[in-house]
Amino acid sequence: MKTVKVLAFTSLFWLCACEKTEPELAVFKEQMFVMGTIIDVSIYGESEKKSQKMFHDLLKDFKYMQASWSPTRKGGLRRLNGLIALESPFTIGPGIKDMIEHSTQLSLQSEGLFNPALGKLIKLWKFSQEELPKGPPPAADAINKILAGNPKMTDLVITGLILESRTPDLAVDFGAYAKGYGVDKAIEYLKSQGVHNAIINAGGDLRAIGSKGKDAWHIGIRHPRENWAIASIKIQADESVFTSGDYERFYEYEGKRYHHIIDPRTGYPADQSTSVTVLHHNAAIADAAATALFVAGPKDWQRIAKKMSVTHVMLIDKNGKIFLTPEMQERLQFTQPESLDITVVSH
């Protein structure tokens, strides 16, 4: 009888040892204000405490990135551009080397439509500073002078960790690439901490990994002109959604809209597109591709997309007409398809 009692009592303890797996039903979601925009971090399946700690680490990382890559603030990129202008070789950090090499490759694939070497042109248009310009647009002479120099990423020659620029007219601006690169780094950090399900949304451009338990992440795509979702997409593995639009950074002067996506061929804002949305695994590639394809416009986007190995694209032209690749059509769900002019292109 005594043994029975002892057994009964100890089995009680074993019952307690059964891990009460309280499923994390809630998604940890916090916002930070950095890099001139709101960055939303969503994490699923981790404890509140761990998520908070990772969130704060990410905030520190993004602040550091902001300092390094700002062309205007004192930091890595400003130093780089300053040294390029001095016309002699200098050492660079491995981080910047990585970015330069990768973005050079993307620039070539995009036939130069994505060209971070045009920092001087961007500076002329004043879109990279924190406060938006009001106009008037820069003089044609100034624009042409820069274009004449024809600065390209291939003008930067790297040997080991030494960089030499073939022309002093070159300044690097990672505006169309840094956000993607930063988001990739942030996701890598989360993965290194054992996170399987998360979204990093940097001012509307995001990368999502895993899912929300049984449900896929449900991403809404904002209409370029109005405050509702024109389409939505479900993400369940590891994908990035990046959109380049003419509504993000712009000013109007004398009735004309000037936005921040400059066509490297003309030196003026590309005007054939309203927005381009790209779905791709790598956020940095999605970022560069969205910009390049916006510039390419309805005429050339398919060709450039193929060269950049980007298969899921939606382009909305200046008249609101929507073009999709068949792969993108499979993934996107339009909220009001009857009211839209949609064309699915063939290969």
Add this chain to the structure above:
Amino acid sequence: MAKLTTADKIVFFVAFCGIAVLFSYLGSSATSDRFVNVKVAGEDRYIVDLHEEKTLILAGELGDSQLQIQQGKIRFIHSPCNTQYCVRSGWLNQTMGLIACLPNKISVHFSEPSNLYDAINF
């Protein structure tokens, strides 16, 4: 079953009525869309009740932004930014979940987001 005393029945009745009253009082206001969080420079600053019609003036990085609360909704009506993107966004709705004046570092979202989308791409 043993006898239920009169006192028991009274207690039960009172508790039942009390809870019913609470239900009706709180159920009448659509509480999920009622409260919004206002953040300045990423920090939670205010929780605002959309049932009280008024105009909010908030000091941000560039200056004062004005928000209007009317008929249970909120929107930016004035802001010192260049693009006026915030004003153009119109009323805050659960689909987009957020209105913000980024240059002025002011953002508004529902205290209880209905989570139609986990994130918005734009």
Add this chain to the structure above:
Amino acid sequence: MQLRLNPSVKDCQIAALTALAIGIHVLESVLPSPMPGIKPGFANIVTLIAFASYGFEVAAWVSLLRVLVGSLIIGTFLSPTFVLSFSGAVASILMLWVITKWQWLNLSLFGIALLMAMAHMLAQFVVVYWIFIPHSVMLNILPVMLLIAMIFGVLNGIIAQKVNEKLKATC
């Protein structure tokens, strides 16, 4: 030197009932619950029976000891869960004390169980609101929580009543 404890009859009563209450409490904690804080609280039946058979003091000890030792066993001692359990227990015991002072009310275990459950839930709610989530949106779930407390309180009261009758019949 051997330590000699001389437990009184009351001590034995408390110990036995508390052990039973702890057992039920721990077993119940293994069951999944739809929302944190929603539990049938069957261990309260032991508290009620203790009250009916041995009076207020025994019931109070059983309840408070149960929460304390239960949390040690489960591993939630001094955690927010414990703070809530404890506040609830204290409040329901206070309610019981008030009821004993107002004997003229002539409540059966049924009514007592109901009042104790409501006090328990209300106290927990106040603690959550003041300490953990000072947000008026919490008021939304108050009626739901109180309703659940009422339902389980009534259930526990019925069971306690039945057990008590059986005890009275056999003893």
